[in-house]
Amino acid sequence: MQNSYQVIIVGAGPAGLASSLTLSTYNIPHCIVDANTNSVLKLGDSLPPNAKPLLKQLGILHLLISPEHIPYYGNKSIWGTNEVHQKEFIEGVYGSGFLLDRLHFENQLRGLVKKNRTDFYQGYQLKKVYNHEQFVEALIQKDTESLHLKAKFIIDATGRKASVCRHLGVLKHNLDTQFTVSFWHQTAKKIPRQIWIEATENGWWYLSPKATNEVNCMFFTLKDLLPSRKEMFTFLTKELQKTQDIKTIIQPTDIEFNDYKIMASGTSCLEKPFGENWLAVGDAAFSYDPISSYGITSALASGFYGGHAIAARLKDEEDAFITYRYIIENGAKSYLNKLEHQYNMEQRWPKSFYWKNRLKQVSLV
Ligand SMILES: Cc1cc2nc3c(=O)[nH]c(=O)nc-3n(C[C@H](O)[C@H](O)[C@H](O)COP(=O)(O)OP(=O)(O)OC[C@H]3O[C@@H](n4cnc5c(N)ncnc54)[C@H](O)[C@@H]3O)c2cc1C
Numbered sequence: 001m002q003n004s005y006q007v008i009i010v011g012a013g014p015a016g017l018a019s020s021l022t023l024s025t026y027n028i029p030h031c032i033v034d035a036n037t038n039s040v041l042k043l044g045d046s047l048p049p050n051a052k053p054l055l056k057q058l059g060i061l062h063l064l065i066s067p068e069h070i071p072y073y074g075n076k077s078i079w080g081t082n083e084v085h086q087k088e089f090i091e092g093v094y095g096s097g098f099l100l101d102r103l104h105f106e107n108q109l110r111g112l113v114k115k116n117r118t119d120f121y122q123g124y125q126l127k128k129v130y131n132h133e134q135f136v137e138a139l140i141q142k143d144t145e146s147l148h149l150k151a152k153f154i155i156d157a158t159g160r161k162a163s164v165c166r167h168l169g170v171l172k173h174n175l176d177t178q179f180t181v182s183f184w185h186q187t188a189k190k191i192p193r194q195i196w197i198e199a200t201e202n203g204w205w206y207l208s209p210k211a212t213n214e215v216n217c218m219f220f221t222l223k224d225l226l227p228s229r230k231e232m233f234t235f236l237t238k239e240l241q242k243t244q245d246i247k248t249i250i251q252p253t254d255i256e257f258n259d260y261k262i263m264a265s266g267t268s269c270l271e272k273p274f275g276e277n278w279l280a281v282g283d284a285a286f287s288y289d290p291i292s293s294y295g296i297t298s299a300l301a302s303g304f305y306g307g308h309a310i311a312a313r314l315k316d317e318e319d320a321f322i323t324y325r326y327i328i329e330n331g332a333k334s335y336l337n338k339l340e341h342q343y344n345m346e347q348r349w350p351k352s353f354y355w356k357n358r359l360k361q362v363s364l365v
Contacts, residue, residue: 001119005029007310008138008151010126010164013042015282015299015306016157017109018058022307024116028314031149032113033140037123039106043182043216043263044290045208046072046195049094051297058304063108068101070193070211077197078244079204080345099193099208100296121147129154129167136277138164153310154278157303162270162284170280171271176358177223178266178289181236183259185252187213196249197291200242201349206290207246217250220265220290222354233257265290267339273328274309274321281306286332289339302328 007023009016012034023030047064055061063069073096074088089096114120124140124147136154140147156164162172187209196207203221210216219239227235236257240247266289273285282299305327312320349355 001031001121003147003149005031005119005149005151006314007031007153007155008033008136008149009155009157010034010138011155011157011159011282011284012036012039012110012113012120012122013106013157013159013282013299014109014296015159015284015303016155017106017113018300018303019155019157019281019307019310020113020118020303021058021060021109021116022304023310024113024118026307026311028311030151031119031121033121033124033126033138033149035123035125039103039110041103042106043102043180043218043261044295045100045102045216046293047098047100047296048293049089049092049097051097051300052094054297054301054304058300060109060112063105064098064100066104066108068104068211070099070209071096072099072193072195073097075195075197076245079197079199079342080347082244084245099195099210101211121149126158126163126167129164131168131277152277153313155306155310156278156280156284157282159283160264160268160287162280164278165270165280165284168275168278170275172268173271174264174266174268176266176289178220178264178358179223179226180218180220180263180265180290181226181232182216182218182261182263183236183252183256185215185217185250185256187215187250189213191215191249195293196246198243198246199346199348200239201352202239202242202354204291205240205243205246207249215250217252218290222357224357225354226262232260236260267336269332273325279306279310279321279324285328288335291342292335292339294335298331301331 006028007030009032020032077085124142127141128139130137138149198205206218208216268287273280281302288294309320309324343358
């Protein structure tokens, strides 16, 4: 592999892979770097029906026709009232959404990038970024091997951590402190292919069924409400008992409850999504609250528009990055309005720490 390119993409999640596919349509010499040798399982799998036109533009719509990804037909929620709301996608113009097998989806995208013969540094971690005036230089490392890559532009597609930007000294602001506790549960029988969402006093639950009888269960709350590791089992058991509907669908065993993961899942954004020779895409640029089910779509979209923006800059179109920023910021504004509306709909627990602070944080934005 050479070490000099027009563009270095750091991060091979949906955003970085979509950037690479877009740059390849212009035959722009670039490489992609990811810390993991193979794709790793990431949480969050719902792709809403209105993502389909974007996937078509990216030439990846056919990837959904695979037994690993399951069509889903709507959301069932208890939010704002004690009534169960059923939203059927079938009523909309795009038909069903998809519950993605994330590992398989990223392997499919990696396969397309490799088919384009793009240089792929798998298992290499970004260690440093040097911003020279005419070019950028990235130091990447795998075990004891270090490589210096040079390019005109670097794309930060490293997800929530925004590692490239961190090296460049660009700040990422957390707009709230939402965290997720996630675990897997094996149901006794198959449950309908839909997402379940239910608000409770201290946060909200989210269930997403897989092609097998497995369900990914998540509880979203604020950092201040998270118990210590020792108290987590009791906390989750109590929070599940407070639900109306969710507790009738899942009855996790002690082992399932105890095999949990905790991760940040709030809204965060960079102070700016581009600089003279860098651009941020996906979660690195703007991280969405999973209530929006917009993270994967936005990662693919910003990879797509970011790739086009770089192609335009390479043709000396000076304002290409400004147009890109406009797209990112407009999407973020519309999302923040919807987010505020969504959380304002829930008024059943006016004294609860979660809902009081959730609303305060959203309205501060
Ligand atoms: C709990 C939870 C539930 C979610 N549910 C949904 C959902 O239902 N629907 C939805 O659309 N979205 C959901 N999301 C959001 C979605 O998962 C993300 O928005 C999406 O993965 C962002 O893609 P990305 O490519 O920007 O980043 P990522 O997918 O995070 O990819 C970043 C890549 O960069 C690599 N990397 C990071 N640092 C370095 C480094 N220093 N050197 C080299 N490589 C590096 C990583 O290995 C990784 O492969 C959810 C998120 C969470 C936390």
